[in-house]
Amino acid sequence: MHRYRTHTCGALRPSEVGQTVRLSGWCHRVRDHGGVLFVDLRDHYGVTQCVVDSDSKAFAAAEAVRSEWVVRIDGRVRTRPAGTENAELPTGAVEVYIDEIEVLGPAGELPLPVFGDLEYPEETRLKYRFLDLRREKLHANIMKRGAIIDSLRRRMREGGFFEFQTPILTASSPEGARDYLVPSRVHPGKFYALPQAPQQFKQLTMIAGFDRYFQIAPCFRDEDARADRSPGEFYQLDIEMSFVTQEDVFQAVEPVLRGVFDEFAEGKRVTKEFPRITYADAMLKYGVDKPDLRNPLLIADVTEEFARDEVEFKAFKGAIKAGGVVRAIPAPGAAGQPRSFFDKLNDWARSEGAPGLGYVVFEDEGGQLTGKGPIAKFIPAAVQATIAEKAKVKAGDAVFFSAGTEAKAAGLAGKARIRIGDELNLSDKDQYAFCWITDFPMYEWNEEEKKVDFSHNPFSMPNIERDEFLAFDEAALAADGETGPLTKRILDLKAFQYDIVCNGVELSSGAIRNHRPDVMEKAFAIAGYGKDVLEAKFGGMLNALRLGAPPHGGIAPGVDRIVMLLCNEPNIREVVLFPMNQRAEDLMMGAPSEATAKQLRELHIRLNLPEKKA
DSSP states (O other): SSOOOOOOOOOOGGGHHHHHHHEEEEEEEEEEEEEEEEEEEETTTTEEEEEEEEEETTHHHHHHTTOOOOEEEEEEEEEEOOOOOOOOOTTEEEEEEEEEEEEOOOOOSSSSSSHHHSOOOHHHHTTTHHHTTTTTTHHHHHHHHHHHHHHHHHHHTTTTOOOOOOSSSSSSSSSSSSSEEEOSSSSTTEEEEOOOOSSSHHHHHHHOOOOOOEEEEEEEEOOOOBBBBSSEEEEEEEEEESSOOHHHHHHHHHHHHHHHHHHHHTTTTEOOOOOOOEHHHHHTTTSSSSSOOSSSOOOEEOHHTTSSSSOOOOOHHHHHHHHHHEEEEETTTGGGHHHHHHHHHHHHHTTSSSOOEEEEEEEEEEEEEEEEEETTTSOOHOOOOHHHHHHHHOTEEEEEEEEESSSHHHHHHHHHHHHHHHHHHHHOOSEEEEEEEEEOOOEETTTTEEEEEEOOOTBBBBBSSSHHHTOOOOHHHHHHHHHHHHHHHTOOOOSEEEEEEEHHOOOHHHEEEEHHHHHHHHHHHHHOOOHHHHHHHHHHHHHHHHTTOOOEEEEBBBBHHHHHOOOOOOGGGOOSSSSOTTOOBTTTTBBBBBOHHHHHHHHOOOOOOOOOOO
């Protein structure tokens, strides 16, 4: 017989009845039923009920064990008495009568229980993460994560992609988030950086002549934590392809994500064909560039209606005169809601920094659609009808309004859309609703510096003919000003940039890369960066592009966010094996920690710490 086990704690079935077996695991729960002890023994594979009574020579030893002690149990498999079966356990038809028990690893007093689903402070959970991981739900999340990554890998290989490994110690990136720096012992005063993403390496892989790359890539960024982003490190499905258009990337990536979500959706519907939504339409109709399509509400622009002379609502007119806009958010069936529904929404809007949400409730009076509410009297009936038509509402519905600069009005309207959809139970949460966001603007106006600047990714290919793009005169642009015709043309330029969004979560950004050095130089010149700046910051990549670069593009869906969605978890720390807290601290291992004087001397580093506040 094996030293520790003949079976796992999830293996025994009625076919093993009568056999003598050996199990090892953790005492999940110990129950004393007056002369009869039940020990639920747990390992990675499951739980087996073990029982001992006072007639057994093992009874005294069994009385000493406590929750989370690690023990070995020898005993005979028998059928559970009728009426005591547990249909929720695969082993629920049998139990093991204990003949012998050996303590392999006693446990002290537990800082948090493993049995049950009691909520404990995050600090305690992270400090004792190894205990937290013994809990059923978290254990299942981590196993599901591994299965999802296996599925991603398999599907990528089936799609003709090959897995590469790119360096972890690399050069500091001049753009993006803050780097994590690693001092070099053999090169005093110099530092490596942990990669924020393998972006340059995967592009260089394409320039090197490999055609389809992927990697489950670790990425490191010194940035603050959020519910959907781990501090310090995260993983992404990094992808790059040569000789492709934007559509080719879509056709390669969409089946992988759809297939993985179909596999792990547990009955939820998954979008069959991901709709393409332009950035401009997303900002207008959803108020955000990562729309949650489970919510059917669409925002409408009603700036023109409130700008009419006959409309007397001064608050919105003032916003429009200042260059702002007015957005309308439909609320189907809201006419039947109590006054408190509208008051709560206004209170919420004020908590978001807005003066409130104006609204109109539409009713049918003698076959005529009539608006009611605080601001309805300022809007003539004809304009109300146009607003109702644009917002696609009817009698019994309501419309809420958001006004201000385009960015602020869109932001508030987008949040209100989600809140109204949830309050009215309009959102269909039983699905994974995907979409592509396309046609991101290449440039935006930098109000602080009074110049054109990059909007998103500066290394994307502009969606314009090369000769036409190269013909732009950056000197004329500099003299054009914010409202000049050349500035407007530049700000209207779109890039081959795209995002994948699922249920309002941005899974990834991608782009067709700017692989032509002359186009890249022009792109940076338009944003006010000279060749010297480009060479100093990105000389290595430029040199590679000058020596024969294929058209290429890619994307990098976030693995942690994919798993978070498929596990139906609101916080990414519930799907990461050993996460840090929001202050980027590993409470279990005590990182970051102070270096010894010897280590600092070897690295030629002298600390210059900030003075502690009294």
